[in-house]
Amino acid sequence: MSAILNFVRVGVNDLVVRGLLLLVLTVYSSYGGGCTFPESWTGSWFQSGYPGLIAINSTHIQSKGECAETESSDKFLLYDRSDDSYRCMVIHEKHKYVLQYKESPSWSKDSLSTICEQISGDAPLYSMFRKEPRPIPQPCPFHPAPFTFTYNRGTGDCTNPPSRAEACTDDSRLLLRYMACPDVPGTESNVEELVCLATWKEGSTRYLVGQISQVRRNSIVSDEDTYRCFIYKGQHSDKTMTYNIAQSGDATCNGVSSPTDGSRIMKLTNSDDEHNxxxxxxxxxxxxxxxxxxxxxxxxxxxxxxxxxxxxxxxxxxxxxxxxxxxxxxxxxxxxxxxxxxxxxxxxxxxxxxxxxxxxxxxxxxxxxxxxxxxxxxxxxxxxxxxxxxxTTSLTPSRCPIFGRYSIVSSLADRRRRRQQTTIGDPESHEAASECFQGSYESASFNCGASQDTIEFKSHCLTTVYTCYGSWTEGNLGFVVAAPGARAPRPDTFCFVYRVSSSNDTGALAAGGGALALSAVRRACARGVTPGAGGDRAYNLTVNGTCEQSSKYNSEATRLTSTVVLILFALACR
Incomplete structure (x- = not known):
């Protein structure tokens, strides 16, 4: 700074002075004028023994100070304005949800290396676990569950009866069912749920941080009660998988040094490979x-x-x-x-x-x-x-089990679904359309199309066609899976439950004779539905004839109409 003042005194151009000032300030900043923390650290963190949460942003760590200087990506010099002091923090990111650090005592202004030398070899190791943004659990490293396990809380191994560890539908959770051993003091029956949050490896040592909660106990717990650190090691043989696990006694990673040394140690052995x-x-x-x-x-x-x-x-x-x-x-x-x-x-x-x-x-x-x-x-x-x-989503149409054309005598239609059906005709207004939707079907035909795989319902202004995708019978009941249109089945696929009767009670299903009671059900082919009276839609029908008969009558009517027209035309030309 004194060099700059000397330049000013001798009358150096003001622009040069400003440029030199900017250069000096830049150099000064790089040697202690400010720094930033990794962006991934921004958020709120829990640390055992600290009241509330610790907030970290790009330049500050709450209660520690602001970033003044950094070296080798893990050493940071922090300045605390409240008491005009400095401290060195050596911070290691073990996982995106776990930070561990050691720190020096508060120190007066000095170089980063000098202050960092004040951290002794046996200085406490602190662990911080992310709280916000909320961590996403990750799959637990212990598999394949279920396991039987033994445990020891310092009073002896609890082996008989064996405890059990079971998987949850969410792979990030594991249910630990502890059994009480009569011959081991301090053991009790208890159920804990472990949620796995972070895993990492240091050399051959594997670590896990998770949260444990007591199942079926309504006591209020804090983060101090739930966060735990684990060291584990897996051993695989031809038929079994075994894990030795040590658990910390508090919400830190202190007190665990190996898979067999901790506040509580467990040995898990997969009890049954169910997949085989x-x-x-x-x-x-x-x-x-x-x-x-x-x-x-x-x-x-x-x-x-x-x-x-x-x-x-x-x-x-x-x-x-x-x-x-x-x-x-x-x-x-x-x-x-x-x-x-x-x-x-x-x-x-x-x-x-x-x-x-x-x-x-x-x-x-x-x-x-x-x-x-x-x-x-x-x-x-x-x-x-x-x-x-x-x-499945790859169904192919199949022949419908009922044949012929029917008149609908009565119906119990689900009117809420009518608005989603295909309408033919051109209603003049909304009122006309509503009237059409609210009306009942008048007739139905089964297997009368060229492909013989459709059910068609008709009224004077509404036609709905279902494609059959499979059918079967049980006693006097029949079942058909069908969906509107000819596309693959969708959420509006129905099961039609039906009963056919005829005057002689023979050949009813094949010939389509007599009366037909039919119900449409959305959720499943329910056995408790009475055809023609229950379900989402219900119809009672009487036979009009086979598809061939109807086609014959229609053809004869067409020929008769054509003949009459020709005669009238001939008379008119005389």
Missing amino acids: RCHFPSWIVDHHKWFSLDHQHQYHFTTKNATLKIMNGDTLVEEKRLVCHSILEQKDRKHIKLVAHVTRGCESGHVCLKFYHRAAGVLELQQGAGLWESPDDACAHHDALPYITLI
Whole structure:
């Protein structure tokens, strides 16, 4: 600075002085005139023992000071204006959600290297865990679950009865079921949920930071109670996977030095590789992706045809995960009964599943309502279970099981859906259109098109055509999966439940004779629906004849009309 003043005194051009001043200030800044922290550090952080959260922005760390100088990307000189002091912080980013640092005592103005030398080798290591923006959990590194495990809290190994660790539908969560060992003091039955937030590796040592919470306990907990640091090591053999895990006793990474040294140590051993138990048959997994009839749920078969994931159809959030455990019955490509291990959230157990092959691209599923700890209990109950109708996105049209033309005697239509149907004609006004939508269909024809795979409903101003995609019968009931138009099934796919009767009660389904009661159901091919009286839409119909008869009558009427026109034309020309 004195050199600049001397230049000024001797009358150096003002522009030169300003340029030199800018140059000097720039150099000065690089040696302690300011610096910035990595952008990824900006946010709010939790640190054990600190009240509230620590805010970090590009130039300041709350309660520490502003960045004055930096060196080698991890050493920072911070200036605290409140007491006009400096401190050195050596900060390491272990993970985008975890910062660890050591710091010097407050110091008067000096070089960064001099102040950093004040950090002793045994200086405390502090850990900060990101709170805001809210971290996104990551998959836990312990797999394949479930595991049995033993644990030790410093009073001896709790091995009998063994504890159990179970996976959740979310891979970032693990449920730890601790058992109490009568011969080990200080052990108790308890259930904890671990949410995995960050993992990193230092040499051969692997670290995990997560949050634990007590399941089924309503006590209010703080971040001090939930954040924990873990060191773990996995060992793989031909049939098993074992993890040794040490857990910190507080919300720091202090007190854990190896996988076998911590406030609590655990040894996890995978208890059962469920994926090797059984597999879903080929007639199910030939299509890996299925949808419920209303497209509200997606059924996705993965992991070598042994795992079924049930997901919300809109968000694709996983709701349940089912792993084939054992097959109890199997009949060719028509029916299978099996036990599956199901995980729902962090709940798990065994459930009974029954699959039925109804048509190409159409399945039905019955799923037990309860979760059973023992697989032997899952299918031991004979409750009446509802049917879930599953379809693929690659269905091909198939012949409808009913034939002929019918008059609709009465109907119970779902008028809310009428506005989404295809309208023919040209209504003059909104009032006319509303009147049309609110009217009932007058007739229906089945398999009368050239492709013999359609159901057509008609009124004086409205025509709706459904394409059939599969059908079957049970006793005197028939079921048809159909959707409007000729495109692949959509969320407005229906199951038509019907009953046909005739005067002689023979050949009704084939000939279409007598009366027909029909109901349309959106969600599934429900067995409790009375055809013609229940469901989303219901129709009672009487036969008008076969498609061929109707075509014959229409042809004769056309010929008769043409003849009359010709005669009248001839008379007019006389």
